[in-house]
Amino acid sequence: MDIVLKKMQLIEWLTRVEDEELIRIIEQVRRDSINDAYKTRTPSSLAEIEKKLDRAEADIVSGRIYSQRDIETYFKRKG
Secondary structure (H helix, E strand, C coil), X not given: CCHHHHHXXXXXXXXXXXXXXXXXXXXXXXXXXXXHHHHHHCCCCHHHHHHHHHHHHHHHHCCCCCCHHHHHHHHHHHC
């Protein structure tokens, strides 16, 4: 079963849920998921920010960069 079908089934099921406690639990899972994603993507210290900047600068120097057009073309082909 592909991900789109799974999402649609979950949405359909969720529209029929009447249990407020279950809705509260689902909302908490959603919030926790968002918070976890934010924490893993946000540098926690100045040293971590500097490390990311150094890596970005090294990518630029070595040519590992992509233009906006390159990115758009990639995703249009993929989609």
